[in-house]
Amino acid sequence: MIAFQTPQLSDKAWVDTLLARADYRGCDYNFTNLLVWSRAYHQQIARVGDFLVTHLCGRMGCSYMYPAGVGDVAGVIRTLEQDAAQRGEPLRLVCLTPRQMAELEEFFPGQFDYSADRDGYDYLYEIDRLADLGGKKLHAKRNHINRFIESNPSWVYEEITPESLPECLEMDKEWYRRSLPREGAAEERDLGDEGIALRTAMEHYHTLGLEGGLIRVYGEVVAFTMGDRLCSDTYDVHFEKAYGELQGAYAIINREFARWVRERHPEVKYLNREDDMGVEGLRKAKESYYPDLMVEKHTAILRA
Numbered sequence: 001m002i003a004f005q006t007p008q009l010s011d012k013a014w015v016d017t018l019l020a021r022a023d024y025r026g027c028d029y030n031f032t033n034l035l036v037w038s039r040a041y042h043q044q045i046a047r048v049g050d051f052l053v054t055h056l057c058g059r060m061g062c063s064y065m066y067p068a069g070v071g072d073v074a075g076v077i078r079t080l081e082q083d084a085a086q087r088g089e090p091l092r093l094v095c096l097t098p099r100q101m102a103e104l105e106e107f108f109p110g111q112f113d114y115s116a117d118r119d120g121y122d123y124l125y126e127i128d129r130l131a132d133l134g135g136k137k138l139h140a141k142r143n144h145i146n147r148f149i150e151s152n153p154s155w156v157y158e159e160i161t162p163e164s165l166p167e168c169l170e171m172d173k174e175w176y177r178r179s180l181p182r183e184g185a186a187e188e189r190d191l192g193d194e195g196i197a198l199r200t201a202m203e204h205y206h207t208l209g210l211e212g213g214l215i216r217v218y219g220e221v222v223a224f225t226m227g228d229r230l231c232s233d234t235y236d237v238h239f240e241k242a243y244g245e246l247q248g249a250y251a252i253i254n255r256e257f258a259r260w261v262r263e264r265h266p267e268v269k270y271l272n273r274e275d276d277m278g279v280e281g282l283r284k285a286k287e288s289y290y291p292d293l294m295v296e297k298h299t300a301i302l303r304a
Helices: 007-023 032-035 071-087 098-106 127-132 135-153 165-179 186-192 193-203 249-264 280-287
Strands: 046-049 051-058 060-067 093-095 113-115 122-126 154-160 210-217 220-229 232-244 270-272 292-295 296-302
Touching: 007 032, 007 046, 007 051, 032 193, 046 060, 060 071, 071 093, 093 098, 098 113, 098 296, 122 127, 127 220, 127 249, 127 270, 135 249, 154 249, 165 193, 165 210, 165 220, 165 232, 186 280, 193 232, 210 249, 220 249, 232 249
Parallel strands: 060 093, 232 270
Antiparallel strands: 046 051, 051 060, 093 296, 113 296, 122 270, 122 292, 154 210, 210 220, 220 232
16 A cells, blocks of 8 residues: 555655646645645645655545656556555545546546536636736725725735734634634634644744735734745635625735735736635635636546
Protein backbone atom coordinates (compact mmCIF):
# COMPACT_ATOMS: atom_id res chain seq x y z
CA MET A 1 0.00 0.00 0.00
CA ILE A 2 1.01 3.60 -0.52
CA ALA A 3 2.54 5.15 2.62
CA PHE A 4 -0.05 7.90 3.13
CA GLN A 5 0.29 10.28 6.08
CA THR A 6 -1.63 13.19 7.53
CA PRO A 7 -0.27 16.49 6.11
CA GLN A 8 2.27 18.23 8.33
CA LEU A 9 3.76 21.71 8.06
CA SER A 10 7.07 20.09 7.17
CA ASP A 11 5.46 18.76 3.97
CA LYS A 12 4.73 22.22 2.57
CA ALA A 13 7.92 22.64 0.51
CA TRP A 14 7.70 19.40 -1.49
CA VAL A 15 3.91 19.58 -1.85
CA ASP A 16 4.07 23.16 -3.13
CA THR A 17 6.75 22.15 -5.65
CA LEU A 18 4.57 19.39 -7.13
CA LEU A 19 1.42 21.53 -7.07
CA ALA A 20 3.26 24.31 -8.93
CA ARG A 21 4.22 21.84 -11.66
CA ALA A 22 0.59 20.72 -12.02
CA ASP A 23 -0.67 24.34 -11.97
CA TYR A 24 -4.31 23.39 -11.25
CA ARG A 25 -6.88 26.10 -10.48
CA GLY A 26 -9.06 23.92 -8.23
CA CYS A 27 -8.93 24.87 -4.56
CA ASP A 28 -8.40 21.22 -3.59
CA TYR A 29 -4.85 21.49 -4.95
CA ASN A 30 -3.61 23.88 -2.28
CA PHE A 31 -1.44 22.96 0.69
CA THR A 32 -3.34 25.18 3.11
CA ASN A 33 -6.60 23.39 2.29
CA LEU A 34 -4.94 19.98 2.50
CA LEU A 35 -3.63 20.82 5.98
CA VAL A 36 -6.46 22.72 7.64
CA TRP A 37 -9.25 20.44 6.37
CA SER A 38 -7.32 17.20 6.93
CA ARG A 39 -9.31 16.30 10.03
CA ALA A 40 -12.68 17.04 8.44
CA TYR A 41 -12.06 14.89 5.36
CA HIS A 42 -9.45 12.47 6.75
CA GLN A 43 -7.08 13.73 4.08
CA GLN A 44 -3.74 11.97 3.78
CA ILE A 45 -0.96 12.62 1.28
CA ALA A 46 1.99 10.79 -0.22
CA ARG A 47 4.57 11.20 -2.94
CA VAL A 48 4.55 8.68 -5.78
CA GLY A 49 7.42 9.49 -8.10
CA ASP A 50 7.02 13.13 -9.11
CA PHE A 51 3.34 13.25 -8.15
CA LEU A 52 1.37 14.26 -5.09
CA VAL A 53 -1.40 11.77 -4.36
CA THR A 54 -4.18 12.35 -1.82
CA HIS A 55 -6.54 9.91 -0.13
CA LEU A 56 -9.62 11.30 1.58
CA CYS A 57 -12.95 10.19 2.99
CA GLY A 58 -16.01 12.44 2.67
CA ARG A 59 -19.65 12.42 1.68
CA MET A 60 -18.93 10.24 -1.37
CA GLY A 61 -16.95 7.66 0.57
CA CYS A 62 -13.21 7.13 0.40
CA SER A 63 -11.54 8.48 -2.72
CA TYR A 64 -8.34 9.72 -4.31
CA MET A 65 -7.69 13.06 -5.93
CA TYR A 66 -6.30 13.10 -9.43
CA PRO A 67 -2.48 13.00 -9.14
CA ALA A 68 -0.71 16.37 -9.23
CA GLY A 69 2.70 16.59 -10.85
CA VAL A 70 4.43 15.97 -14.15
CA GLY A 71 5.31 12.63 -15.74
CA ASP A 72 3.68 9.23 -16.11
CA VAL A 73 0.26 9.99 -14.63
CA ALA A 74 -1.21 6.74 -16.02
CA GLY A 75 1.36 4.75 -14.05
CA VAL A 76 0.46 6.62 -10.87
CA ILE A 77 -3.25 5.92 -11.41
CA ARG A 78 -2.43 2.20 -11.74
CA THR A 79 -0.64 2.46 -8.41
CA LEU A 80 -3.74 4.06 -6.91
CA GLU A 81 -5.82 1.21 -8.34
CA GLN A 82 -3.59 -1.29 -6.53
CA ASP A 83 -3.81 0.70 -3.29
CA ALA A 84 -7.61 0.81 -3.50
CA ALA A 85 -7.78 -2.93 -4.11
CA GLN A 86 -5.63 -3.57 -1.05
CA ARG A 87 -8.04 -1.45 0.98
CA GLY A 88 -11.00 -3.33 -0.44
CA GLU A 89 -12.32 -0.12 -2.00
CA PRO A 90 -13.27 0.75 -5.57
CA LEU A 91 -10.91 3.19 -7.26
CA ARG A 92 -12.79 6.48 -7.01
CA LEU A 93 -11.15 9.67 -8.29
CA VAL A 94 -12.70 12.98 -7.22
CA CYS A 95 -12.39 16.67 -8.10
CA LEU A 96 -11.63 15.88 -11.74
CA THR A 97 -11.88 18.77 -14.17
CA PRO A 98 -13.06 18.16 -17.75
CA ARG A 99 -9.41 18.28 -18.83
CA GLN A 100 -8.46 15.61 -16.33
CA MET A 101 -11.44 13.47 -17.33
CA ALA A 102 -10.36 13.65 -20.97
CA GLU A 103 -6.84 12.65 -19.99
CA LEU A 104 -8.12 9.76 -17.86
CA GLU A 105 -10.35 8.55 -20.70
CA GLU A 106 -7.40 8.70 -23.10
CA PHE A 107 -5.34 6.46 -20.81
CA PHE A 108 -8.19 4.15 -19.75
CA PRO A 109 -10.86 4.28 -22.48
CA GLY A 110 -14.29 3.13 -21.34
CA GLN A 111 -13.04 1.92 -17.95
CA PHE A 112 -14.52 4.66 -15.74
CA ASP A 113 -18.02 5.92 -15.01
CA TYR A 114 -18.29 9.68 -14.48
CA SER A 115 -20.66 11.95 -12.55
CA ALA A 116 -20.66 15.70 -11.92
CA ASP A 117 -20.35 17.13 -8.39
CA ARG A 118 -22.07 20.51 -8.85
CA ASP A 119 -21.90 21.33 -5.14
CA GLY A 120 -18.11 21.22 -5.40
CA TYR A 121 -17.65 23.54 -8.40
CA ASP A 122 -15.27 26.43 -7.64
CA TYR A 123 -16.23 30.00 -8.53
CA LEU A 124 -13.51 32.02 -10.30
CA TYR A 125 -13.69 35.75 -10.91
CA GLU A 126 -11.40 38.05 -12.83
CA ILE A 127 -9.62 40.04 -10.16
CA ASP A 128 -10.15 43.35 -11.96
CA ARG A 129 -13.91 42.87 -11.89
CA LEU A 130 -13.95 42.25 -8.13
CA ALA A 131 -11.51 45.08 -7.48
CA ASP A 132 -13.30 47.67 -9.62
CA LEU A 133 -16.91 46.39 -9.61
CA GLY A 134 -17.51 47.95 -13.00
CA GLY A 135 -20.47 47.39 -15.26
CA LYS A 136 -24.23 47.19 -14.90
CA LYS A 137 -24.32 43.69 -13.41
CA LEU A 138 -22.40 44.75 -10.32
CA HIS A 139 -24.31 47.98 -9.77
CA ALA A 140 -26.00 46.52 -6.67
CA LYS A 141 -22.62 45.70 -5.12
CA ARG A 142 -21.47 49.28 -5.59
CA ASN A 143 -24.66 50.49 -3.93
CA HIS A 144 -24.13 48.18 -0.95
CA ILE A 145 -20.62 49.53 -0.51
CA ASN A 146 -21.83 53.12 -0.74
CA ARG A 147 -24.40 52.42 2.00
CA PHE A 148 -21.68 50.89 4.16
CA ILE A 149 -19.39 53.90 3.72
CA GLU A 150 -22.22 56.36 4.44
CA SER A 151 -23.26 54.48 7.58
CA ASN A 152 -19.72 53.81 8.81
CA PRO A 153 -17.55 56.85 8.00
CA SER A 154 -14.81 55.65 10.39
CA TRP A 155 -14.16 52.43 8.41
CA VAL A 156 -10.60 51.46 7.52
CA TYR A 157 -9.06 48.50 5.72
CA GLU A 158 -5.92 46.97 7.20
CA GLU A 159 -3.64 44.07 6.35
CA ILE A 160 -3.89 41.29 8.95
CA THR A 161 -0.89 41.23 11.31
CA PRO A 162 0.16 38.90 14.16
CA GLU A 163 -1.37 41.45 16.54
CA SER A 164 -4.74 41.52 14.78
CA LEU A 165 -5.14 37.75 14.25
CA PRO A 166 -6.61 37.27 17.76
CA GLU A 167 -9.09 40.06 17.02
CA CYS A 168 -10.21 38.22 13.89
CA LEU A 169 -10.68 35.07 15.94
CA GLU A 170 -12.83 36.95 18.46
CA MET A 171 -14.83 38.51 15.63
CA ASP A 172 -15.45 35.03 14.21
CA LYS A 173 -16.74 33.83 17.58
CA GLU A 174 -19.01 36.86 17.88
CA TRP A 175 -20.26 36.28 14.33
CA TYR A 176 -21.45 32.85 15.35
CA ARG A 177 -22.98 34.11 18.57
CA ARG A 178 -25.08 36.51 16.52
CA SER A 179 -25.88 33.92 13.85
CA LEU A 180 -26.62 31.07 16.26
CA PRO A 181 -28.32 32.64 19.27
CA ARG A 182 -28.79 29.31 21.07
CA GLU A 183 -26.54 29.30 24.14
CA GLY A 184 -23.37 27.32 23.57
CA ALA A 185 -23.85 27.03 19.81
CA ALA A 186 -20.80 29.17 18.98
CA GLU A 187 -18.62 27.10 21.27
CA GLU A 188 -19.89 23.89 19.67
CA ARG A 189 -19.01 25.29 16.28
CA ASP A 190 -15.45 26.04 17.46
CA LEU A 191 -14.98 22.28 17.76
CA GLY A 192 -16.59 21.61 14.37
CA ASP A 193 -14.91 21.26 11.00
CA GLU A 194 -14.89 24.91 9.93
CA GLY A 195 -13.91 26.12 13.40
CA ILE A 196 -10.95 23.74 13.48
CA ALA A 197 -9.93 24.66 9.92
CA LEU A 198 -10.00 28.39 10.64
CA ARG A 199 -8.12 28.05 13.92
CA THR A 200 -5.50 25.84 12.32
CA ALA A 201 -5.04 28.41 9.56
CA MET A 202 -4.68 31.20 12.12
CA GLU A 203 -2.28 29.20 14.29
CA HIS A 204 0.05 28.61 11.34
CA TYR A 205 -0.83 31.77 9.44
CA HIS A 206 2.69 32.90 8.55
CA THR A 207 4.23 29.46 8.09
CA LEU A 208 1.49 28.66 5.58
CA GLY A 209 2.17 31.92 3.74
CA LEU A 210 -1.35 33.17 4.30
CA GLU A 211 -2.31 36.79 3.69
CA GLY A 212 -5.41 38.65 4.71
CA GLY A 213 -7.22 41.87 5.37
CA LEU A 214 -9.79 43.24 7.78
CA ILE A 215 -12.26 46.10 8.07
CA ARG A 216 -12.54 48.15 11.24
CA VAL A 217 -15.38 50.44 12.26
CA TYR A 218 -14.63 52.65 15.28
CA GLY A 219 -11.64 50.39 15.92
CA GLU A 220 -13.64 47.16 16.02
CA VAL A 221 -13.05 44.36 13.50
CA VAL A 222 -16.32 43.86 11.60
CA ALA A 223 -15.01 41.79 8.66
CA PHE A 224 -11.94 39.80 7.69
CA THR A 225 -10.70 37.51 4.94
CA MET A 226 -7.59 35.48 4.16
CA GLY A 227 -6.06 33.45 1.35
CA ASP A 228 -2.91 32.48 -0.53
CA ARG A 229 -1.58 31.72 -4.00
CA LEU A 230 -3.16 28.72 -5.70
CA CYS A 231 -1.37 28.49 -9.05
CA SER A 232 0.42 30.68 -11.58
CA ASP A 233 -2.57 32.96 -12.29
CA THR A 234 -5.06 32.26 -9.49
CA TYR A 235 -5.36 33.24 -5.83
CA ASP A 236 -7.46 31.25 -3.36
CA VAL A 237 -9.72 33.02 -0.84
CA HIS A 238 -10.08 30.53 2.03
CA PHE A 239 -12.14 32.35 4.65
CA GLU A 240 -14.31 35.46 4.71
CA LYS A 241 -16.50 36.72 7.54
CA ALA A 242 -18.47 39.93 8.01
CA TYR A 243 -21.35 41.01 10.23
CA GLY A 244 -24.42 40.53 8.08
CA GLU A 245 -26.38 43.28 9.80
CA LEU A 246 -23.88 45.84 8.46
CA GLN A 247 -25.13 46.41 4.92
CA GLY A 248 -22.26 46.18 2.47
CA ALA A 249 -19.75 44.67 4.91
CA TYR A 250 -19.24 41.55 2.80
CA ALA A 251 -19.08 43.55 -0.41
CA ILE A 252 -16.46 45.96 0.89
CA ILE A 253 -14.12 43.33 2.39
CA ASN A 254 -14.38 41.43 -0.89
CA ARG A 255 -13.52 44.52 -2.93
CA GLU A 256 -10.73 45.77 -0.69
CA PHE A 257 -9.00 42.40 -0.53
CA ALA A 258 -9.24 42.04 -4.32
CA ARG A 259 -7.54 45.43 -4.66
CA TRP A 260 -4.86 44.43 -2.15
CA VAL A 261 -4.14 41.14 -3.93
CA ARG A 262 -4.01 42.88 -7.31
CA GLU A 263 -1.43 45.33 -6.03
CA ARG A 264 0.63 42.73 -4.15
CA HIS A 265 0.42 40.02 -6.84
CA PRO A 266 0.10 41.66 -10.28
CA GLU A 267 0.45 38.27 -11.99
CA VAL A 268 -2.85 37.06 -10.51
CA LYS A 269 -5.73 37.05 -13.00
CA TYR A 270 -8.42 35.18 -11.03
CA LEU A 271 -9.68 34.91 -7.50
CA ASN A 272 -10.95 31.44 -6.62
CA ARG A 273 -13.70 31.91 -4.02
CA GLU A 274 -14.11 28.14 -3.68
CA ASP A 275 -17.36 26.16 -3.79
CA ASP A 276 -20.82 26.67 -2.32
CA MET A 277 -21.16 23.16 -0.78
CA GLY A 278 -24.71 23.08 -2.11
CA VAL A 279 -25.85 25.70 0.43
CA GLU A 280 -28.58 27.71 -1.27
CA GLY A 281 -27.73 31.06 0.32
CA LEU A 282 -24.03 30.66 -0.37
CA ARG A 283 -24.70 29.70 -3.97
CA LYS A 284 -26.90 32.74 -4.45
CA ALA A 285 -24.21 35.01 -2.97
CA LYS A 286 -21.47 33.60 -5.21
CA GLU A 287 -23.65 33.72 -8.32
CA SER A 288 -24.53 37.35 -7.59
CA TYR A 289 -20.96 38.28 -8.57
CA TYR A 290 -21.35 36.50 -11.95
CA PRO A 291 -18.33 34.16 -12.03
CA ASP A 292 -16.09 34.35 -15.07
CA LEU A 293 -15.12 30.68 -14.83
CA MET A 294 -16.23 27.62 -12.92
CA VAL A 295 -13.80 24.87 -11.99
CA GLU A 296 -16.07 21.93 -12.77
CA LYS A 297 -15.48 18.85 -10.64
CA HIS A 298 -16.43 15.29 -11.43
CA THR A 299 -16.09 11.86 -9.89
CA ALA A 300 -14.76 8.85 -11.77
CA ILE A 301 -15.26 5.28 -10.54
CA LEU A 302 -13.41 2.38 -12.08
CA ARG A 303 -15.83 -0.18 -13.47
CA ALA A 304 -15.72 -3.60 -11.83
